[in-house]
Amino acid sequence: MAGILKKTLQSLANLLPGREQRSSNDEIKEISEPYFGELQQYGCDGCGNRIEEGSKRYNCDDCPDSFDLCQSCYEKGEIVDEHVRNFDHLHTFTCETRSNAAIVREVMAEGTLEEILLRMFRCYADRPAIGTYIESRQRYEYISFKVLEQLVTSFAMSLYHVMSTSHAHLLGTNHTPLIALCSVVRLEWYIADYACALIGIPSVGITASSDKETISFILSQTETPLVVCSQDKLSIFASLASNGDTPGLKHIIVMDLNEGEDVAIMTGSVPPVGVTIWRLTEFLKKGKDQLINIASFKTDPEQIYTIAYTSGSTGTPKGCVFSRSLWLKHILSPSTIGFMGIKRIWFSFQPPSHMMERESFHMTLLGGYKAGIYRGTIEHLFDDMRMVRPTVITSTPRFFLTIYNKYQQALLEEYRQYLSKQDKPVSQTGTDEPPSPDSLDLSQAPYEVKDIVKDRFNEYFGGRERLIGVGGAAVPPPLIQFLSRVFNGLVQDGYGTTEAGGIAGGGYTYSGVHVKLRDVPEMGYLTTDIPPRGEICVKTDTMISGYYKNTKDTDEKFQDGYFCTGDIGTVDSIGQVTIIDRKKNIFKLSQGEFVAPEKLENIFENGSRLIEQVFIHGSIWRDGVIGLVVPHKDALEKWWIENNTIEEDSSVPDIKDLCTLRPVVDLFLSELRRVGEKHCLPGWEIPSSILLEPNPFSQENKLLTCTLKKSRPQLELRYREELERLYEEPSGDKKTSIKRSIEDNVMIHLISVMKNNGIPIPPSCSLSKYSTDDAPPINVSLTLTQMGGDSLAAMFLSNLIQDELGVAVPALKILKEPLSSLFYFVVSQISPSKALEFKDSPFSSQTGHASFESGPGRNDAEINWQRETSIHFLHVSSSVTKLSDRDDIPRELDDEERSEEVTKKENLTDDQIKILLTGSTGFLGRFILWNLLNSEKCGLVYCLCRGDNGKERLLNILKKLQVELSEMKGDKQGGGVEEKRRGKESSFSKMVSKLVVLSGDLGLVRLGLSEGDYNLIAREVDVVIHNGANVNHVLSYTDLKPTNVTSTKEILKLCSERIKHKYLHFVSSIGVLIEGGDETTEVKKDRLRHCSGYCQSKWVSEQLVLGAIDNGYIKGSLSRPGLIGAHSVTGHLNRTDWFYLLVCGLYHLKAYPSEWGTGKTLVIPVDTVAQAVVALSLNRISESNGLVYHLDNRESVVNFNDIIRSLEKAGPDSLKHQGNQMYSQLLLKWDRLHLSLSPSPLTCV
Incomplete structure (x- = not known):
């Protein structure tokens, strides 16, 4: 042990x-030590000797995994040359005599902002700091911290001299004038930024994509006397100064205005009177001549460091005020410093005025690491990134979604080529026609196809990313899955605001962050909902105190010490926050319904490969929404080619022409309707009419902000007339787009059930309202909450049942109980005599969902355990039989009945045991699966996995286990490296050749399997190992019953199928023994209320299994693992x-x-438990029928x-x-x- x-x-x-x-x-x-530890030891990667503290250590600046050489090995040169030759990009070495931790600790010691920056320049003097692309050499080259300090100091001295001539009396006070910085990210921007920080002059960042009106507003509000800008922005600032819009502006410093270039030409007019225009080179030269000691500047910690303006996606931008002390909290906070354990190589490509980018850049240099800046042209973005090869990447979902869409298109093409090479290519619709994009389900693409595409994409960011951060907007779960699967780094979705700083990561709030929810009744979000919902309000240590010269918005957004984010969120039982909506962009329709357009836009954009961007529009005068849709150009052109006959000498119409064609408009209306119905949107939230726009929204056309959010005011302004015309000239049949609400769908199926089972329907019920023609199937084992409903939907449904059927049902019961319990309760109130007969009737032949076996819901404390453990469902089932009643021998499957995947399995003998395993992706399940696949006794192993990528997930898990075991046991294979690799691949392929993955769900009838898959395992499987369960010690029995108990009932039905009986081994938990005991101890029902919901569900499942064994339906055994x-x-x-x-x-x-x-x-190793479960299952000892085995380690x-x-x-x-x-x-x-x-x-x- x-x-x-x-x-x-x-x-x-x-x-x-x-x-x-x-x-x-x-x-x-x-x-190596933790980041702020006392000691840090280094070993030479050349000779292996220890490098003592104080000795010269040569560290590679470019390797994310530290590469160090002692002085002797470095001076020899051979190892350095070999190290550099191994890479296709420049590697440089820096000589250090102290540990990195000691240096960092000195830099970040207590002090003012200017003191910390000066220590940074001094302590990291010889290290590379900022890199830029050198066109003549076609590579990135870095200036050192020492050179950076010289540039910053020269700029600071010149800036101080210029400002002191007109504002000397204000310098160093809380009224020090601000200077503005405006350009895309570039070295000169950060030189000016650091210079302002050193001498205490506040700055304001202006995004390069800002329009003239926004720039004018910011300059007027801040009364800026000096601007530092790029050449392409010079004309805007000169124009504003000439027109008198910015009377305080006296100096413009141009970052990239070269010697000899005419200022008049650059400004587009005569240079403004009274404004001095400087070339940066001459401004820096002026600073070198100043005889001022930069270290003599002392500043007030509460003085303004910078003002960061919000993107203004909904109107006038607001200035967030950061003091110098507050900025230090941001760049030295635990949530940011924690990432410095990673050797941080940063790639800067986002607007430096955006606080996330600026903060990350400062953090990188404070840690002594380097940052590369992209050359400013979007077409070279990924080329630059592959040269810098960052270890940390953060951006908005929009940036990563661009890559995701490209990946989806590449995967689609590769999958089509794969299918075309098969002996009999068929589409997934079952026809012999070549597959079209609309008929292909990419989740069904084989593992090898996904691997091919993955290999093309995992070098997109350079190939050595350790951390990928996604934030700034709602993050779709498929995006997180894509980034985790394709790239190498840890993926973290972050949540924060400019005003409050970092709030949460991975859904969980950071330490020191206090969050509360506030009711938003106009949108139907209340903290009394289940789960609680409302506007997220936060209090953090890094929160600003208010907006610059904006009392109105400050009072509105900052209340009782909390910042009101405008995000609508919910919180689960373990404190995880989830963003579900946005408050500030809502509008009301004529019928009083509120609509949140951003949520709808995210749903439509993430739900269709044909749609690139969507803008949802509506107003109080209309009863529904309309949309502006930007098609995905490549996807639309492919659809056109595949659905239209094109002559050899003709071409695909231009995207502008395609957007005007009626079939294309109808295609997108249909696509919006499909996605909306998939997400159960009500009819008024699905656009009834649309306008197709061929040109994407971008920063260049002012339709996206600097943070890549939609600029709603600009979109409204540009398209208002065209959108309003859509209401008068609808582009589709509005009636067909209406989607029923969740409560209406439940009511439709309840009445359908009653009709099908002969339950009398009260005359007062309006049957005509509840047609099943357009009602989607529902899963009655789920609760209304699990279907996406909320307390408001539960209230509406409660009222419907009362009004139409005359049965009073509490809304809370509807919210918490499975729909099967609700249906049974309603029927029992209307016709008690029919209730028992109805209880085991399927509710709909077309859905095939669960039977009605649970009665009216009640609190867990009032659960009828006798009813819960009844095996009545076996007694009344026509498809099961007892072992003693079997008089037939199951026939073999026909070729047509056997799945294609199963027929491909080779080298399996008839005496090998076929297994069905549930819970194979869990911690214990993966090792059970590993042992089964490596057992000679075992034949095919059928694994039940939820979702469409189950096989991919299982193969990834098995590969990881193989690597771990081979590394820990040592590689005993002979031969060369390539021969060993082939041997491992062959061994792995042979092992997984016995694996068959079936898509299903434990919580559904027939385990969620298709009819073909269910019949397959009913005939083929010999042994079932039921290991799957929802392991949660917080949820109640009612919450866990659909997965843990209902699944056991379905397993028992499968094992006792007339067609072939199966041996069952059920994996339970030692936790069912409340007060200890051995294998024969009986748990008394009256003690169950002291158990957790999980243990209660396991105990009920045990009783069902033992009841089935005692009544002769199956043979089997149980095991109870400990910790x-x-x-x-x-x-x-x-x-x-x-x-x-x-x-x-x-x-x-x-x-x-x-x-x-x-x-x-007491702890027992997982491999020991797995081996025991497999042995008990494969041996199927007749004497073990009905026995319980305790898998615990009481010896150690x-x-x-x-x-x-x-x-x-x-x-x-x-x-x-x-x-x-x-x-x-x-x-x-x-x-x-x-x-x-x-x-x-x-x-x-």
């Missing part, structure tokens, strides 16, 4: 921030398990409750003190020094410390 614990802790240690594993072997050669720990060889662990989270928490807190000192726990107990001592040994050297060892505290104090460092839960008011 001690060895297992060591492996677990070592795996945990490798995941801690700031730790790098320098060796590919299983032994950790060197581990499952890491793999005994690889250390592979469950990162969501409480034990893992506890150990991580102890390590980070450096504290534990003293009361735990004598505690003990882990003491809590052993965990603490092991953590100290697993930690870096700094933990062994006095003052840093783990210490005990009283439990109360420990709880307080834990709460102070944990993400704060959302609170509702």
Whole structure:
């Protein structure tokens, strides 16, 4: 057990921030300290000797994994030459005599902003700082921190001299004039930015894409006397000065105005009177001549550092005021410093006026790392990125969605080519016609096809990204999945605002962030909803105090110490925040319905390959919305080619012409309707008429802001007349676009059920309103909440049932209980005599969803456990039979009945056992699957996976397990590297050749399988291992029943199918034993209320299995694993398990409750549990029928003190020094410390 614990802790240690594993072997050669640790040891990557503190160490500036050489190896040159030859880009070395941690600690020591910046320049003097593309050499070259300091100092001295001539009395005060910076990201922008920071002159960033009106507004509000801009913006500023719109403007410094260029030509007119226009080169030269000590400047921490204007997507931009002390909190906050454990190589391509970009740039240089700046032309963006090869990339969803769309198109083409090469290419509609884009489901693309496309894309960012951050807008889940699957870095979706700073990452709020929800009744969002919903209001340490010269908006947005974000969010039971809507852009329709256009636009843009951009328009005078749609050019052209006959000498019409054609308009109306119905949108939220726009919204045409959000005022202004005409001349049949609400659909199916089962319908019911013609199928095992409904929908449905059927049903019951319980309750109230007969009738032949087996819902404390454990569903089922009643021998499947995938499996003998495994992607399930596939006794293994990419997920998991096992056990294969690789691939291919993945869902009838797949496993499978479950110790029994209990019933039906009986091994939990005991201990029902919902669901499932065995329906056995720990060889662990989270928490807190000192726990390795489950399942010992096996490790107990001592040994050297060892505290104090460092839960008011 001690060895297992060591492996677990070592795996945990490798995941801690700031730790790098320098060796590919299983032994950790060197581990660097956490970012602010006391010691940091280095080993020479040439000779392997230790490099002592104080000795010269030559570090490669370009390698994300530290590459260090001692002085001797560096001076020899051979190793340096070999290292550089291994790469196709420049690698340089910097000589250091101190550890990086010591240098960083000195830079970030307490001080003012200017003191920290001066220490940064001095301590990192010889390191590369900022890189730009050199056209003549066609590569990036970097200036050092020393050169950067010289440029910044020269600019600062010249700036101080110029400003002091007219504003000397204001310099150094809270009334110091602001200067404006306006250009795309470039070196000169940051030279000016750092110069302002050094001498205490506030700056305001103006986005280069801002129009003249916005620039005029900002200059007038800030009364800016000096502007630093790029040459392409000079004419705007000169024009504003000439027209008298900015009377305070006296100086314009042009970043890229060369010697000899005519200022008049550049300004587009006569230079404005009273305004001096400087070339940056001469401005810098002037600064060199100033005899002022830059270190002599002292500033007030509360003085303004910068004003950042919001993008103005809904109107006039607002200026966010950042003091110098507040800016330090941003760039030195725990949420940002935590990422410095990564060797940060930054690629700057977003507007520097955007605070996320500016903050990231400053953080990079403060850590002593380097940043490359793109050359400013969008067509070279990815070429530049591949040269810089950043390790950290952050941007908006819009940026990453562009890449995602390209990936989807490439995958579509590759999949079509793959299908065309098959012996009998068919479309997924079952016809012999070549597949079209509309008929292909990309989720069904084979693993090898996705791999080919993935290889093309994973170098998009340079190939060495360690962290990919997505934020600034709502992030579609498919985008996160795409980035995680295709690229190499950890993907983190972030949430924050300019006003408040970082709020949450991965859905969880950062430490020190306080969040509450505020009712938005006009949109129907209330904190009393289930789950609570409302406007997200936050209080953070990095929050601004208000907007610049804007009392009205400050009072509106900052209330009671909280900033009101305008985002509508919800919070689940574990405190995870989810953005569901936006408040500020809503409008009301004539019938009183509120519409949030941004939410609809995200749904339509992410739901169709044909749609690139959508703008939703509506007003109080209209009863529905209309839309402006930008088609995806390539996708539309392909659709046209495939659906129209084109002569050889003709070509595809131009995109502008296509947008005017009626069939194309109808195509997009149909596409919008399809996507809307898929997301259960009501009819008024699906555009009834549309205008097709061939030109995408962009920053160039002013229809996107600098943060790539839609500029709604500009869109309204440009397209208002055309959009209004759509209301008068509808482009489609409005009636066909109407979509019923969720409550209407539930009512339709309830009445349909009653009709089909002979239940009398009250005369007062308006039957004509509830036609099933346009009603989509529903899953009655789900609750209304799981279907997307909310408390408002539950109230409407409750009223409908009362008005139409005369049955009173509490809205809360509708919200929490499965629809099957609701239907049964309604029927039992109308016709009690029919209720029992109705209980086991399928509600619709066309949907094939679950039977009605649960009665009226009730609180968990009032659950009728006798009814829950009844196997009445087996007694009345016509498809199952007892073992003693079998008088038939199952026939073999015909070729037509056997799936194509199964017929391709080779080298399987008749005596091999065919297995169905549930829960194969879980922590235990993956190791059960691994053992099954490697067992000679086992034949085909059918795995039930939810979603369309189940096979891909399983193959990824198995590949990872193979790599871990081969690395830890050592490579004993002979031959060369290529021969070993082929051997591993062959072994892996042979193993997975027995794998068959079926798409299903444990919570659905027949396990969510298609009729063909269900019949297949009913005939083929010999043994079922039911391991799948929703493992959640917070949810109630009612919440877990659809997945954990209903699935067991469906498994029992499958195992007792008349066609072929199957042996069942059910994986339960030791947690069903409330007060301990052995395998024969009986759990009393009256003690169940002390169990968690999870243990209750496992106990009920156990009783169902044992009842089926006792009544002769099946043969089987049960196992109850205890606390499952890491793999005994690889250390592979469950990162969501409480034990893992506890150990991580102890390590980070450096504290534990003293009361735990004598505690003990039992842990059993996951591989041991998996081997036992497989052995019990494959052996199918007749004597084991109905027996329960406890899989627990009572021979070896882990003491809590052993965990603490092991953590100290697993930690870096700094933990062994006095003052840093783990210490005990009283439990109360420990709880307080834990709460102070944990993400704060959302609170509702």
